[in-house]
Amino acid sequence: MTRTRDQEMLTAFAGLADTLVADYDVVDLLQNLVELSSRVLGATAAGVMLADEHGELDVIASTSEATRLVEVMQLSAYAGPCIESFVTGRVVSLSDIADSPERWRAFRDRALEQGFAAIDAVPMRLREETIGTLNLFRDSTGELAPDDLIAAQAFADVATIGILHQRTLAESDAVxxxxxxxxxxxxxxxxxxxxxxxxxxxxxxxxxxxxxxxxxxxxxxxxxxxxxxxxxxxxx
Structure with missing residues (x-):
């Protein structure tokens, strides 16, 4: 029997929640996040960048080496939609990477070189705290469907809550x-x-x-x- 879209979403959320067990590994959680996002939301590839205690971003999980190369380029140049999303705490979408602003030229050139045509950078945010971004890459131009964008933000929110909860527990344990x-x-x-x-x-x-x-x-x-x-x- 063919699974409906709603069933796929529910299964995806269940799979993400299953990662949030006692003593779970954050990297496992984020790897599950990018794989689910890529599979369910139709992204060609997905990646997560997470900020350390000093606010420095680094690539933590990705579905392909191509994604990592693009994100590393953004980090080195500190310019691109993923960085913009982290700084502003808002979704930043490019339906056509070729039309990127000139200030994002390094990102644009590397992304196109890797075969990516569109991207949606989704903040991993809880209230006023943004801890990273979930980045969805596609190999064709066009906007991500509104329902898929809502789902992407929901996926990111679940992971964010899990990570911040773990940090709180760690701090509580230290106390x-x-x-x-x-x-x-x-x-x-x-x-x-x-x-x-x-x-x-x-x-x-x-x-x-x-x-x-x-x-x-x-x-x-x-x-x-x-x-x-x-x-x-x-x-x-």
């Missing part, structure tokens, strides 16, 4: 780890204070001052000093 380290360190410090107070015959407050003074004079962390005291590797 939790820092908090747990602080809690664990506090326990060791309390133990060290007890050891020093007993061996030196001083109060707990005075013991802590001795520990802190040693840490400062030797330019090492209080937690490190406390651990050495508890392990009997240091005697104040």
């Amino acid at each position: 939790r780890q820092q908090l747990q380290f602080a809690l664990n360190s506090r326990i060791v410090i309390e133990q060290a204070k007890g050891v020093v107070a007993q061996t030196r015959g001083v109060s707990i407050d005075a013991a802590f001052e001795l520990i802190r003074g040693h840490a400062r004079s030797n330019r090492i962390g209080i937690s490190t000093v406390a651990a050495e005291i508890v392990d009997r590797r240091l005697r104040l």
Whole structure:
């Protein structure tokens, strides 16, 4: 039985969502994104550029080496529809790459050389944050159908939410780890204070001052000093 367009779209979304499992790989997600976009939206090739923590874009996934060459050219010249989409946070379409503005000449020449005639650059954006672009290349001129453009933006949105969610979890894990380290360190410090107070015959407050003074004079962390005291590797 021939599958309807709606069925193809639903299957595509399901396939993209399947990538968003626990501990998923971002590269796997984006590779799935470009392959689905190329297959379902009729693109000759597709690619994703993602920004790093410094805002520098790089090619993360693509369906062909030709796509990569075009995008690398855009990156090197910092001029082209993909860059424009990232900077503005809007879809940038060229129904005929041959009619590209002169400022995009390097992109135009390389794209035509690779056999591409049209492109749609779709921002990977959530609210005010744009993290990259999904770029759809076609080998014939003309505009992408409106429904396909909406689907492309939806695909990009799903991937964007997944990536930002993972970043949030990673940041949360880092905070939790820092908090747990602080809690664990506090326990060791309390133990060290007890050891020093007993061996030196001083109060707990005075013991802590001795520990802190040693840490400062030797330019090492209080937690490190406390651990050495508890392990009997240091005697104040």
